[in-house]
Amino acid sequence: MIKVKSRAGESVEQMVKRFKRMCGxxxxxxxxxxxxxxxxxxxxxxxxxxxxxxxxxFSSRY
Incomplete structure (x- = not known):
């Protein structure tokens, strides 16, 4: 389960962006x-x- 905690001075948009990146x-x-x-x-x-x-x-290349 992914949890995103708010950082100091972080906006909601930045938190959502970080959450989406983690989900990806x-x-x-x-x-x-x-x-x-x-x-x-x-x-x-x-x-x-x-x-x-x-x-x-891919593995045969290297």
């Missing part, structure tokens, strides 16, 4: 968008295979 780093928004609609099992497998291929390609 944690991947919360991406997960919510992915879960918000039904994904067929074949689409899940395809997405996982693409992710694995992308990570294998």
């Amino acid at each position: 780093k944690e991947g919360i928004i991406r997960d919510i968008k992915r879960i918000s609609y039904y994904e067929k099992p074949s689409e899940k497998n395809r997405r996982r295979r693409r992710k694995a291929a992308r990570s294998a390609k």
